[in-house]
Amino acid sequence: MPISSAAGSSEFLSLLILGVIQGLSEFLPISSDGHLVLAQTALGLAGPFLAVDVALHIGTLCAVLLVFRRDLVEVLRRALAGERRELALLALGTLPAAVVGLAFKRQIEPFFSSGKAAAYGLFVTAAFLWAGESARRRRALQGTPARPIDARMATWIGLSQALAILPGISRSGSTIATAIVRGADAVQAARFSFLLSVPAVAGAVVLEVPELVRSGGFGPELALAVGVTFAVGVLALRFLLAFLGRGAFRWCALYCVALGATALWLL
Secondary structure: OOOEEOOOOHHHHHHHHHHHHHHHHHHOOOOHHHHHHHHHHHHOOEEEOHHHHHHHHHHHHHHHHHHOHHHHHHHHHHHHOOOOHHHHHHHHHHHHHHHHHHHOHHHHHHHHHOHHHHHHHHHHHHHHHHHHHHHHHHHHHHOOOOOOOOHHHHHHHHHHHHHOOOOOOOHHHHHHHHHHHOOOOHHHHHHHHHHHHHHHHHHHHHHHHHHHHHOOOOOHHHHHHHHHHHHHHHHHHHHHHHHOOOOHHHHHHHHHHHHHHHHHHHO
């Protein structure tokens, strides 16, 4: 997720804006990458700023660790007790994005400097969200029981997460919607999706650390980006979990279409 910086006195404001955008759009199913690329274009930010990228990832990771701390502890406790099924499913779901991210990193990076690519990605996100909400409503009307997440479903979720490496395609939106379409309960789908984000986000941070060290390290002023992303992210994540299953995905889909269309019109 390459992020650019504004020079001089506007840097503080840029960090604040990017932290709020990341915190909101990473957990609401509206694509953090898409919003950050569009914000970069709108604010006229220029030049690579790897440290901000790492800061936003750290803030995101800390928010998930706080909100899902009990779930993560339970997964690890079961694994240590020999019940490794859920840990294996999470590993299976992580694999596609890891392979795609490592194999096609250089080919994917140019898309993060394209506002139009982010705009088109938002349309893909809208399609995922609409399909997921339609499947949820149909199952509710028919009284069809939810299916537990199995290896096949985890693979489909993982493929969706791999697709969401592209800007504009929401990781949370695509993975939750895919799980719902495949038969999972909305809350169960969200839980699996955000547990799945832990190795994905942590892996992104680890991959960027060597380059960050070579570029001069992580300055103390970037604590702002971490703190803002973390605080806003916790609120956004709890909001999503509270309103999941109440038709929120369709409103998010309409928002993505509107933002994508507006971006294409202005760019």
